[in-house]
Amino acid sequence: MKLSIIVPAYNEEKTIERILKKLVDIQLPSQVEREIIVINDSSKDNTESVVTNFIRLNPSAEIKYVAHAVNQGKGAALHTGIQKASGDYLIVQDADLEYDPEEFNILLKPVLDGFADVVYGTRFMGGNAHRILFFWHTIGNKFLTFLSNMFTNLNLTDMETCYKLFRSDLIKNIPLKEKRFGFEPEVTAKISKVPGIRIYEVGISYYGRTYEEGKKINWKDGFRAIYCIIRYGLLG
Structure with a gap:
Protein backbone atom coordinates (compact mmCIF):
# COMPACT_ATOMS: atom_id res chain seq x y z
CA MET A 1 0.00 0.00 0.00
CA LYS A 2 1.22 3.50 -0.82
CA LEU A 3 0.36 6.59 1.25
CA SER A 4 0.47 10.04 -0.33
CA ILE A 5 1.15 12.79 2.25
CA ILE A 6 -0.09 16.16 1.01
CA VAL A 7 1.59 19.19 2.60
CA PRO A 8 0.02 22.57 1.72
CA ALA A 9 2.35 25.41 2.68
CA TYR A 10 2.09 29.18 2.77
CA ASN A 11 4.83 31.20 4.51
CA GLU A 12 6.02 28.26 6.62
CA GLU A 13 9.81 28.73 6.40
CA LYS A 14 10.16 28.38 10.18
CA THR A 15 8.54 24.96 10.49
CA ILE A 16 8.42 23.13 7.17
CA GLU A 17 11.92 21.63 7.39
CA ARG A 18 11.06 20.05 10.75
CA ILE A 19 7.79 18.70 9.35
CA LEU A 20 9.53 17.22 6.30
CA LYS A 21 12.14 15.57 8.49
CA LYS A 22 9.38 14.03 10.60
CA LEU A 23 7.58 12.80 7.49
CA VAL A 24 10.76 11.18 6.17
CA ASP A 25 11.73 9.64 9.52
CA ILE A 26 8.42 8.28 10.86
CA GLN A 27 8.25 4.50 11.12
CA LEU A 28 5.20 3.37 9.16
CA PRO A 29 4.02 -0.26 9.00
CA SER A 30 6.25 -2.38 6.76
CA GLN A 31 3.54 -2.73 4.11
CA VAL A 32 3.13 1.05 3.74
CA GLU A 33 5.26 3.06 1.31
CA ARG A 34 5.11 6.86 1.30
CA GLU A 35 5.34 9.79 -1.05
CA ILE A 36 5.38 13.40 0.14
CA ILE A 37 3.81 16.12 -1.99
CA VAL A 38 4.56 19.73 -0.99
CA ILE A 39 2.38 22.43 -2.53
CA ASN A 40 3.84 25.89 -2.02
CA ASP A 41 0.89 28.26 -2.37
CA SER A 42 3.01 31.20 -3.59
CA SER A 43 4.73 31.89 -0.28
CA LYS A 44 6.31 35.30 0.19
CA ASP A 45 9.04 34.04 2.53
CA ASN A 46 11.80 31.43 2.04
CA THR A 47 9.52 28.38 2.07
CA GLU A 48 10.58 27.40 -1.46
CA SER A 49 14.32 27.52 -0.79
CA VAL A 50 13.92 25.55 2.47
CA VAL A 51 11.92 22.83 0.70
CA THR A 52 14.15 22.57 -2.36
CA ASN A 53 17.25 22.45 -0.17
CA PHE A 54 15.71 19.67 1.93
CA ILE A 55 14.94 17.69 -1.23
CA ARG A 56 18.52 18.17 -2.45
CA LEU A 57 19.90 16.87 0.85
CA ASN A 58 17.49 13.90 0.96
CA PRO A 59 17.62 12.43 -2.55
CA SER A 60 16.35 9.01 -1.42
CA ALA A 61 13.08 10.45 -0.09
CA GLU A 62 10.15 10.44 -2.51
CA ILE A 63 9.20 14.13 -2.40
CA LYS A 64 7.30 15.98 -5.11
CA TYR A 65 7.36 19.77 -5.07
CA VAL A 66 4.73 21.94 -6.75
CA ALA A 67 4.65 25.76 -6.65
CA HIS A 68 1.54 27.83 -7.35
CA ALA A 69 2.30 30.97 -9.33
CA VAL A 70 -0.22 32.97 -7.28
CA ASN A 71 -1.68 32.44 -3.82
CA GLN A 72 -4.97 30.55 -4.11
CA GLY A 73 -5.69 29.22 -0.61
CA LYS A 74 -5.29 25.99 1.35
CA GLY A 75 -8.17 24.28 -0.42
CA ALA A 76 -6.67 25.01 -3.83
CA ALA A 77 -3.32 23.62 -2.66
CA LEU A 78 -5.10 20.44 -1.54
CA HIS A 79 -6.84 20.16 -4.92
CA THR A 80 -3.40 20.22 -6.56
CA GLY A 81 -2.03 17.66 -4.11
CA ILE A 82 -4.96 15.30 -4.67
CA GLN A 83 -4.41 15.49 -8.43
CA LYS A 84 -0.69 14.73 -8.06
CA ALA A 85 -1.11 11.89 -5.54
CA SER A 86 -0.27 8.39 -6.77
CA GLY A 87 -0.91 6.52 -3.52
CA ASP A 88 -3.74 4.14 -2.62
CA TYR A 89 -4.60 6.45 0.29
CA LEU A 90 -3.78 10.09 0.95
CA ILE A 91 -3.58 12.19 4.09
CA VAL A 92 -3.33 15.94 4.71
CA GLN A 93 -0.41 17.25 6.81
CA ASP A 94 -0.24 20.98 7.52
CA ALA A 95 3.23 22.50 7.25
CA ASP A 96 3.11 23.87 10.81
CA LEU A 97 3.74 21.87 13.99
CA GLU A 98 0.13 21.60 15.24
CA TYR A 99 -0.22 17.91 14.32
CA ASP A 100 2.25 15.07 14.94
CA PRO A 101 3.01 12.81 11.93
CA GLU A 102 3.97 10.03 14.34
CA GLU A 103 0.22 9.55 14.75
CA PHE A 104 -0.26 8.49 11.13
CA ASN A 105 -0.08 4.96 12.49
CA ILE A 106 -3.18 5.63 14.61
CA LEU A 107 -5.10 6.80 11.54
CA LEU A 108 -3.83 3.94 9.39
CA LYS A 109 -4.92 1.19 11.77
CA PRO A 110 -8.65 1.10 10.81
CA VAL A 111 -7.57 1.07 7.14
CA LEU A 112 -4.99 -1.68 7.51
CA ASP A 113 -7.46 -3.72 9.57
CA GLY A 114 -9.87 -3.55 6.63
CA PHE A 115 -12.58 -1.43 8.27
CA ALA A 116 -12.25 2.12 6.90
CA ASP A 117 -12.29 4.08 3.64
CA VAL A 118 -11.91 7.44 5.42
CA VAL A 119 -10.40 8.22 8.84
CA TYR A 120 -10.63 11.55 10.68
CA GLY A 121 -8.22 12.38 13.50
CA THR A 122 -10.22 14.11 16.23
CA ARG A 123 -8.74 16.57 18.71
CA PHE A 124 -11.71 16.07 21.06
CA MET A 125 -11.35 12.35 21.84
CA GLY A 126 -8.72 10.23 23.54
CA GLY A 127 -6.04 10.91 26.11
CA ASN A 128 -3.30 12.43 23.96
CA ALA A 129 -1.65 15.82 24.57
CA HIS A 130 -3.62 18.97 23.68
CA ARG A 131 -2.28 22.49 24.00
CA ILE A 132 -4.67 24.80 25.86
CA LEU A 133 -5.45 27.87 23.76
CA PHE A 134 -8.64 29.57 22.56
CA PHE A 135 -12.01 28.97 24.27
CA TRP A 136 -14.06 30.51 21.46
CA HIS A 137 -12.18 28.57 18.78
CA THR A 138 -13.11 25.35 20.57
CA ILE A 139 -16.74 26.42 20.83
CA GLY A 140 -16.69 27.44 17.17
CA ASN A 141 -15.20 24.12 16.06
CA LYS A 142 -17.76 22.15 18.05
CA PHE A 143 -20.62 24.27 16.67
CA LEU A 144 -19.44 23.80 13.08
CA THR A 145 -19.10 20.05 13.64
CA PHE A 146 -22.60 19.91 15.17
CA LEU A 147 -24.05 21.86 12.23
CA SER A 148 -22.20 19.67 9.74
CA ASN A 149 -23.50 16.52 11.42
CA MET A 150 -27.06 17.83 11.13
CA PHE A 151 -26.74 17.99 7.35
CA THR A 152 -24.61 14.86 6.81
CA ASN A 153 -26.20 12.61 9.45
CA LEU A 154 -22.70 11.70 10.67
CA ASN A 155 -21.63 11.73 14.32
CA LEU A 156 -18.17 13.26 13.97
CA THR A 157 -16.61 15.10 16.89
CA ASP A 158 -14.09 17.16 14.85
CA MET A 159 -15.11 18.01 11.29
CA GLU A 160 -12.51 20.81 11.06
CA THR A 161 -9.51 18.60 11.83
CA CYS A 162 -6.51 18.73 9.50
CA TYR A 163 -5.89 14.99 9.77
CA LYS A 164 -8.15 13.39 7.19
CA LEU A 165 -7.13 10.11 5.57
CA PHE A 166 -8.94 9.19 2.34
CA ARG A 167 -8.97 6.27 -0.04
CA SER A 168 -7.53 7.97 -3.08
CA ASP A 169 -9.94 6.67 -5.70
CA LEU A 170 -12.85 8.04 -3.67
CA ILE A 171 -11.50 11.54 -3.11
CA LYS A 172 -10.18 11.88 -6.68
CA TYR A 207 -0.13 21.22 19.49
CA GLY A 208 -1.99 24.38 18.46
CA ARG A 209 -0.28 27.66 17.76
CA THR A 210 -1.25 31.28 18.36
CA TYR A 211 -1.68 33.96 15.70
CA GLU A 212 1.72 35.35 16.69
CA GLU A 213 3.15 31.91 15.94
CA GLY A 214 1.54 31.83 12.49
CA LYS A 215 -2.05 30.61 12.82
CA LYS A 216 -4.04 31.78 9.77
CA ILE A 217 -7.71 30.82 10.11
CA ASN A 218 -10.02 33.61 11.34
CA TRP A 219 -13.67 34.49 12.00
CA LYS A 220 -14.36 35.12 8.31
CA ASP A 221 -13.43 31.51 7.59
CA GLY A 222 -15.95 30.46 10.24
CA PHE A 223 -18.78 32.22 8.40
CA ARG A 224 -17.62 30.67 5.13
CA ALA A 225 -17.68 27.26 6.80
CA ILE A 226 -21.32 27.79 7.82
CA TYR A 227 -22.18 28.69 4.24
CA CYS A 228 -20.35 25.60 2.94
CA ILE A 229 -22.06 23.29 5.43
CA ILE A 230 -25.48 24.47 4.30
CA ARG A 231 -24.60 24.77 0.60
CA TYR A 232 -22.98 21.36 0.18
CA GLY A 233 -25.11 19.67 2.81
CA LEU A 234 -28.27 20.55 0.90
CA LEU A 235 -27.09 20.45 -2.70
CA GLY A 236 -23.96 18.30 -2.63
Missing part, protein backbone atom coordinates in the same frame (compact mmCIF):
# COMPACT_ATOMS: atom_id res chain seq x y z
CA ASN A 173 -13.70 11.30 -8.01
CA ILE A 174 -15.30 14.00 -5.85
CA PRO A 175 -15.49 17.43 -7.54
CA LEU A 176 -14.12 19.91 -4.99
CA LYS A 177 -14.61 23.67 -5.35
CA GLU A 178 -13.60 25.45 -2.13
CA LYS A 179 -10.20 27.12 -2.39
CA ARG A 180 -9.72 28.20 1.22
CA PHE A 181 -10.69 26.64 4.55
CA GLY A 182 -14.12 25.75 3.17
CA PHE A 183 -12.44 22.54 2.02
CA GLU A 184 -13.17 20.85 5.39
CA PRO A 185 -17.00 21.18 5.42
CA GLU A 186 -17.23 20.67 1.66
CA VAL A 187 -15.28 17.43 1.57
CA THR A 188 -17.11 16.15 4.66
CA ALA A 189 -20.50 16.85 3.10
CA LYS A 190 -19.54 15.23 -0.18
CA ILE A 191 -17.91 12.07 1.19
CA SER A 192 -20.93 11.55 3.45
CA LYS A 193 -23.03 11.08 0.31
CA VAL A 194 -20.81 8.33 -1.19
CA PRO A 195 -22.81 5.07 -1.10
CA GLY A 196 -21.42 2.53 1.35
CA ILE A 197 -18.65 4.85 2.63
CA ARG A 198 -16.99 3.66 5.85
CA ILE A 199 -15.86 6.65 7.96
CA TYR A 200 -13.95 6.28 11.23
CA GLU A 201 -12.59 8.68 13.85
CA VAL A 202 -9.51 8.22 16.06
CA GLY A 203 -8.16 10.42 18.86
CA ILE A 204 -5.02 12.46 18.13
CA SER A 205 -2.80 15.04 19.82
CA TYR A 206 -3.00 18.75 19.07
